Amino acid sequence: MPGPEDKTARSQVRTITDLARLAGVSPGTVSRALAGKSLVNTQTREKIEALAREHGFRPNQMASGLRRQKTGVIGVVIPLGHDTRQQISDSFFMTLLGFLADELTTHGYDLMLRRVVPESDPDWLDRFIGSGMIDGVIVIGQSDQFERIEEVADGYRSMVVWGNHTEGQRHCVVGTDNRLGGRLAAERLIAGGARRLAFVGDTGPMEFAARFAGAQDVAARMGLPPVLPLATHLSPDRASEEIAAHLARHGRAIEGIFAATDTLAALCLTQLRALGLAVPDDVKLIGFDDLPIARQTIPPLTTVRQDIAAGARGLVDLLLRRLGGETTESLVLPPELVVRETA
Amino acid sequence: MPGPEDKTARSQVRTITDLARLAGVSPGTVSRALAGKSLVNTQTREKIEALAREHGFRPNQMASGLRRQKTGVIGVVIPLGHDTRQQISDSFFMTLLGFLADELTTHGYDLMLRRVVPESDPDWLDRFIGSGMIDGVIVIGQSDQFERIEEVADGYRSMVVWGNHTEGQRHCVVGTDNRLGGRLAAERLIAGGARRLAFVGDTGPMEFAARFAGAQDVAARMGLPPVLPLATHLSPDRASEEIAAHLARHGRAIEGIFAATDTLAALCLTQLRALGLAVPDDVKLIGFDDLPIARQTIPPLTTVRQDIAAGARGLVDLLLRRLGGETTESLVLPPELVVRETA
DNA sequence: ATTCCTGTTGCAAACGTTTGCAATATGATT
DNA sequence: AATCATATTGCAAACGTTTGCAACAGGAAT
Incomplete structure (x- = not known):
């Protein structure tokens, strides 16, 4: 009709x-x-x-937004560190983004997504905030921008950050207790009989550094040799070779591997197999995140679970409270050890 | 200072x-x-x-946008079908989204992300377009909304859709030639000696239907029995059991499996192993997408590659042209068979 | 009949930018 | 010296909503 x-x-x-x-x-x-x-x-x-x-x-939302001085849009920004290419397709961030989209929609907000490269654009955060297009901002990952974020937080309240919590920081953060996660992983490895541990992944980003530190805590407490850091990039293609090289050099001397993410753990599994090392008999292995891939490897990964959905809920909840004028504390979520078959 | x-x-x-x-x-x-x-x-x-x-x-971008009647924002909308939960965390869409973000940023546009459930919100597309917040829209996946999209396309030019191309359709689409991809997969399976083929995945969504049809084409041409469709959901947790059930029932009778996505293929691999069926010796297996996971399974997956980056470039390029007033044809990208070790 | 509510509406000024048009200044040309 | 072109600037009207204030109607209370 x-x-x-x-x-x-x-x-x-x-x-x-x-x-x-x-x-x-x-x-x-x-x-x-x-x-x-x-x-x-x-x-x-x-x-x-x-x-x-x-x-x-x-x-018209633009006109409405202009008049009411609010837009109904929340900005979500992903700062890309040096390892530019990978991070956004990183499964963890993407999954978090999905939950965020859901959660914001539920509360009647739209989501404006922006990826930035802080190195080439030092002004990334102010630009986004100052654009007048968003009522608040969620930063996914502190990357190497901790200081920048702190500075901004002093003058801008409508911001919540996913990342690692540091004593005394000024910006509101939601994240897993990475250090505790690291401890859980190391304890499990050691309980299984491993003495010489290694950490696979970049210890630059704060989250990873905290995971590493947690493992180190346990090794020290137990009087074991320090955990060996094996640096890699995040992107699977580069990490793959790097892990191979690390294992070729240290392989036999390592009894337990704690990988910074499940993605890296899966790569380790492949490389260990290539070297003829049995998991978990020769080497024990633990990942981090509990992404779907953790269940699909052979054998399935023992890993430290982050509750991504809870993280997204927390981010949105805190942000909305801040928009409402409340002052909010950071939210630290407990990690959970998921025991499967690699450790 | x-x-x-x-x-x-x-x-x-x-x-x-x-x-x-x-x-x-x-x-x-x-x-x-x-x-x-x-x-x-x-x-x-x-x-x-x-x-x-x-x-x-x-x-202030709002004021500027209001006055200039353009916002510098492109809407990206993901319609969720019945299988609500999974799709957004689906690796393929997420990867595409990442590339889209890059590509749009490069061209000076921001990205507004919205997930919608068409069932509960029949007006999803008009609402987004009519909001006055976006200069154009990219729809990721036709889901079961082909007709709705067609209707809108008649009155709104600034839209490009990722999905399957159908003869004579009115909306501008970018996507892989799924049917050809299906043919490539079936041909490979058959060349390896498989005669009785199965397709794992939902044949409802248009893309998947086309992949299935392509395989069916080849089976018919070769005078083989028709490809057996084994319906599953997309989300790994549900699909896993479904695949197990299918295989338990038809396992021995199937010589070649074409999975609708790599994710499903990986699950097949796990289930086949559980049944004691060797890949590729007892059963050959081919996936679709060539996501990172395809390289990490054991053995690594033979699969049909979609060039996601090219897809994102195509979507943005066509959309910008349309914003500029051009009339554009759809863009169909060629799939590529990537031979690894499962077929 | 006057006053005073209550409930509903209209008026007009914002919100912060952009842009066509007119105004001015400056220098060049006649 | 008058005229004209050019280069910069200012003025003010948009863009489409929202909202404080005033206006009005109708009825209730005096």
């Missing part, structure tokens, strides 16, 4: 003023009716709503 | 008018200077730019 004349009618109504003319009221009344304000007569409201539906009219 | 008085100075300059007052010119001139228009005196421009830098001023 929608003929061409219907099309024409539709394109006629672009503004709230158009609709007001049709309804025979003033723009103000239409605005109030559509916003669901109580001070408008029920009949008038229904008439306006019917017309709006009929013509598929929606108020 | 930035003391508290600097802070104050900063917060003083919120609008272009504030800056104009400081610079001793009119707001119009400031606007022109900051926009890099040629009609402003070099000295004036430099003075204004210096002041802007000093006070960390950035023009």
Whole structure:
């Protein structure tokens, strides 16, 4: 039944003023009716709503945003460290992003996604905030920008960060207790009989550094030799060779490997197999994250689980509270050791 | 050196008018200077730019957008089908999203991400477009919304869709030639000696249907029995059991499996192993996508590669052309068979 | 009949930018 | 000296909503 004349009618109504003319009221009344304000007569409201539906009219969000000084949009920014290419396709961040999208939608917010390279754009955070397009910002990962974020946090309240919590920091952060996670991993490895441990992954990013430190804590406490850091990139292609090289050099001397992420752990598994080392008999292996891949490796990975959904909920909850004027503490989530078959 | 008085100075300059007052010119001139228009005196421009830098001023994008009737934001929408939960964390879509973010940023656009559930919100596409917040929209996956998208495409030009191309369709689509991909897979399986083939995955979504059809083409042409469709969900947890059930029932009778995605293929591998069936000796297996996981399974997956980066480039390129008023054809990308060790 | 509510509406000024047009200054040309 | 072109700038009207305030109607209370 929608003929061409219907099309024409539709394109006629672009503004709230158009609709007001049709309804025979003033723009103000239409605005109030559509916003669901109580001070408008029920009949008038229904008439306006019917017309709006009929013509598929929606108020312009830009204009609304400008006038109300809020946009209904939350910015989500992913700072890419030196390892530029990989991070965004990193499964963990992507999964978190998915949950964030859900959670924000549930609360009536839209999500504006931005990837930035802080090195080439030192102004990345202020630019986003100052754009006037977003009501608040969620930073996914501190990368190597801890200081920058701290500075901004001093003057801007509507920000929450996913990352590692450091004593006395000024920005509100949500994240797993990485250090505790590291301890859980090391304890498990050691309980299985491993004495000489290695940590596979970059210890630069704060989260990873904390995981490493946690493992180191345990080794020290137990009087074992220090955990050997085996640096790698995050992207599977580069990490793969790097792990191979590390293992070729230290392979036999290592009894337990704690990998910074499940992705890296999976690569370790492949390389260990190539070297003829049996997991967990010759070498024990533990990952971090508990991504789907952890269940699909052979044998399935023992790993330290991060509750990504809870993380997303926490981020959004805290941010909304801050938008509402509350002052919020950081939220540190407990990691959970998931025992499968590699340690 | 930035003391508290600097802070104050900063917060003083919120609008272009504030800056104009400081610079001793009119707001119009400031606007022109900051926009890099040629009609402003070099000295004036430099003075204004210096002041802007000093006070960390950035023009409000909402106001600018309202006035210019464009926002510099591209909407990216992911319609979730019945299998609600999984799709967004689906590796393929997420990877595509990452590349899209890059590509849009490169062209100076921001990305507004929205997930929608068409079932509960039939108006999903018009709502997004009508919001006035975005200059154009990229739809990731047709899901079961082909008709809805077609309707919208008739009246709205600034849209490009990732998905399957169907003869005579009216919306501009970018996607892999799924049917050809299906043919490549089936041919490889058959060349390896498999006669009785199965397709693992949901044949509902158009992309998957086309992959299945391609395999069916080859089976028919070769005079083999029809390819057996083994329906599963996309999410690993549910698919896992479903695959196990299918294989328990048909296992021995199947010589070649074509999985709709690498994720499903990896699950097949696990289940086949559990049944004591050797890959590729007893059963040959081919996936689709060539995600990182394809290289990490044991043995590594033979699969049909989609060039995700090229897809993202294509989507953005076509969309920008359409924004510029061009009429564009759809873009069908060639799949590529990647031979590893499972077939 | 006057006053005073209450409920509903209209008016018009914002929100911060951009941009067509007019105004001015400056120098070049006649 | 008058005229004209050019280069810069200012003015003010948009863009489409929202919202404080005033206006109005109708009825209730005096």
